[in-house]
Amino acid sequence: MSGFDSNPFAEPANDNPFNDPSVTQVTTSNIEPVDQYNPFPAHPTDNLASRTTPASTAPYQPAVLQPSTEPSPQATAAAAQANLLRQQxxxxxxxxxxxxxEQEIQxxxxxxxxxxxxxxxxxxxxKPCFYQDFSEEIPPESxxxxxxxxxxxxxxxxxxFLNLLACLAFFITDASYGVDFGLSILWLILFAPCSFLCWYRPIYKAFKTDSSFSFFFFFFVFFCQVVIFIIQSVGIPKWGNSGWITAFTxxxxxKAAGAIMMIVAILFTICAVLSVVLLKMVHGIYRRTGASFQMAQQEFSQGVFTSRTFQTAAAGAASSAAQGAFQRN
Known part of the structure; x- marks a missing residue:
């Protein structure tokens, strides 16, 4: 009968859906409901306000549109033309x-x-024709x-030159001595450059390179020059020299023309004496160098065979001989 004592109209204890344990756990928990959730909490933004950079106080500047940097075809062509002109x-x-x-080298x-x-x-x-420097090219002892x-x-x-003037003075006083004046001009034009090329430059080269051939060439030519100095100092009439004989004549x-010619005769005599002294001095230096006639011959042969002119002439002669032999065959 105890089963009949319960109220049949009373709500059963388990019929309330909110009494379910899972529901009651959610309703009684400390977790905030979804409708009250704030995605922007207050505490993260507190430090952002302290680190915010203040706005710039510079005055406002309007924006400027930058022009296009791509050059036009006309500008490109002008630049290319200017570059070509600069290269030219x-x-x-x-x-x-x-x-x-090239001109300097020549x-x-x-x-x-x-x-x-x-x-x-x-x-x-x-322009100058020779290079000359005693201190650089000539040994100190020479x-x-x-x-x-x-x-x-x-x-x-x-x-x-003074001989020319003396002969001119003598020609003015006596017209029959015009031959001496003409020959004096010839001797000046001939002997001045030839003496430089024929005996001064060879001895300069001999001292510079210690060349036996240059020494022998100098001895041969300078000995002839000594003979010429002696003839000029003697003064044979009608030879164009104001020597002693012509001066006394x-x-x-x-007397004025004779005095001038006497001075020139003294100068010719000094030239002859100095040439003999210098010839002996050069011969002494030559003997100390150890040069010989055999060395001079060897230098001459080497110079001839290595000369381009000789090689060209020899090649031409050999070619002509070969062509002649071929034609005969």
Missing amino acids: EELERKAAELDRR SRGPTGKENNWPPLPKSFPI QRVCKMIYYLWMFNCVTL AMSVN
């Missing part, structure tokens, strides 16, 4: 520089140095003798 000017400048260097002698003799002005149309020979050559040139005709 550079090439012309380099070509002019090369021409100038004006230099075999030593590769610029010629300095004769010392002519730069504006002069004729410089004194080489300079004395050079001074002898200059002294000879001055004497030849002129003294009987005109």
Whole structure:
């Protein structure tokens, strides 16, 4: 009967859905409901406000549109043309520089140095033909003798010029001595350059390179020059020399002209004496160098066979002989 004591109309204890344990756990928990959840909590933004950079107080500047940097076709063509003109000017400048260097090299002698003799002005149309430097090219023990020979050559040139004036003075006083005046002009034009090339330059080269062939060439030519000095100092009439004989002859005709010719005769005599002294001095230096006639022959043969002119002539002769033999066959 106890089963009938319960109220049949009372709500069962388990019929309330909110009494379910899972529901009651959610309703009684500390977790915030979804409708009250704030995705931007207050505590993370507190530090952001302290680190916020203040707005710039600079005055407002309007935005400027930048123009396009791409060049136009006309500008590109103008730049290319300017570049070509600049390259052309550079090439012309380099070509002019090369021409100038080539001219400088051509004006230099075999030593590769610029010629300095004769010392002519730069504006002069004729350029120097030789390079000469005693202190650089001549050994110290030979410089004194080489300079004395050079001074002898200059002294000879001055004497030849004075000889021309003396013969001119004698020709003015006596018209029959016109031959002497004409020959004196010839001797000045002939002996002045030939003496430089034939005996001064060989001895300069001999001292410079210790060449046996140059020594022998100098001895042969300078011995002839000594003979010429002696003849000029004697003064044979009608030979164009104001020597002693011609000077005494002129003294009987005109004392002024005779006095001038007497001075020239003294100068010719000094040239003859100095030439003999210098010839002996050069011979002494030559003997100390150890040069010989065999060495001179060897140098001459080597110089001839290595000469381009000789090689060209020999090749031409051999070619002609070969062609002749082929035609005969």
